[in-house]
Amino acid sequence: MQIPSQDFLTQVISTLKDYSPCDVADALLKFGLPDGGFFPNLNQVSSNDSCSVGVAYTVTYAPMDDPRPELKQVSYIDQAPPGSMIVIGLTRSAQLPGAPYVKITNALYGGLMSTRAKYLEAQGTVVFGRVRDVSEHRALNYNVWSYGTGICAPKGAVKLVAVNEPVEVLVEDYYNKNEEGSSRKAYKTIYPGDIIIGDENGIARVPVGRDVYDDEWLSKIINYIPKRVEADELVAKDIMDGKKAKESQKIRRANL
Numbered sequence: 001m002q003i004p005s006q007d008f009l010t011q012v013i014s015t016l017k018d019y020s021p022c023d024v025a026d027a028l029l030k031f032g033l034p035d036g037g038f039f040p041n042l043n044q045v046s047s048n049d050s051c052s053v054g055v056a057y058t059v060t061y062a063p064m065d066d067p068r069p070e071l072k073q074v075s076y077i078d079q080a081p082p083g084s085m086i087v088i089g090l091t092r093s094a095q096l097p098g099a100p101y102v103k104i105t106n107a108l109y110g111g112l113m114s115t116r117a118k119y120l121e122a123q124g125t126v127v128f129g130r131v132r133d134v135s136e137h138r139a140l141n142y143n144v145w146s147y148g149t150g151i152c153a154p155k156g157a158v159k160l161v162a163v164n165e166p167v168e169v170l171v172e173d174y175y176n177k178n179e180e181g182s183s184r185k186a187y188k189t190i191y192p193g194d195i196i197i198g199d200e201n202g203i204a205r206v207p208v209g210r211d212v213y214d215d216e217w218l219s220k221i222i223n224y225i226p227k228r229v230e231a232d233e234l235v236a237k238d239i240m241d242g243k244k245a246k247e248s249q250k251i252r253r254a255n256l
């Protein structure tokens with residue numbers, strides 16, 4: 001198992017900047033990730049219609065009664081690396097399988113955090129919880145995704161317990177049943193160093209350097225995406241010329 005080199009990762013990220021999470025999901029589905037890398041139920045809070053891509057920099061909050069000590073000396077936002085996608089999650093104990101997905105009604109993140117993130121050249125922030133100061137993220141033209149909005153600050157409701165440790169997200173799929181016939185409920189993980197891509201459709205995680213996801217695999221993803229996008233552009237053209245969608249999709253995607 002080979003961890004991709006920094007140069008290669010830079011190249012992958014710069015390629016992905018020309019595409020969308022939908023394009024990435026098509027490739028991930030093709031190459032072994034049945035969920036297309038998708039983390040459901042997030043909405044883009046910022047009105048920016050652009051796409052953001054970056055390397056996951058992870059932050060975990062816990063309710064105040066969590067046994068772990070608060071990281072009082074750490075200001076996660078002041079250490080956000082340039083080029084990162086800041087990913088903020090809550091511990092398992094604070095998550096819910098259905099809407100509103102988290103038990104904490106306080107906002108975990110706000111406009112001052114985005115101001116600092118943007119100054120440090122982070123690419124966007126994904127919050128598996130609530131955020132506030134919507135107009136400030138928009139005015140900054142800085143991309144933020146969240147489960148919802150709120151008006152109260154995080155202080156007093158949650159504490160920072162981990163930085164750059166895996167973030168676990170509870171996901172429930174009601175229609176794809178598991179072998180026992182019940183809905184599939186699972187914690188999906190974002191690891192620090194994964195690539196995160198997001199736009200108005202939602203966010204996808206591209207695994208990096210774990211299991212089989214080495215640079216050979218990443219190369220396959222990067223090579224596939226432009227071909228698939230090109231094929232779909234041809235399908236769109238066919239449809240505008242009056243051809244049937246199903247037929248054209250079959251022909252144009254034949255070798256993909």
Ligand SMILES: O=C([O-])CC(=O)C(=O)O
Nearest residue numbers: 109110111112113153154
């Ligand atoms: O005050 C806070 O802790 C969060 C907030 O609103 C901001 O970052 O602007």
Ligand code: NI
Nearest residue numbers: 110111112133
């Ligand atoms: Ni604020």
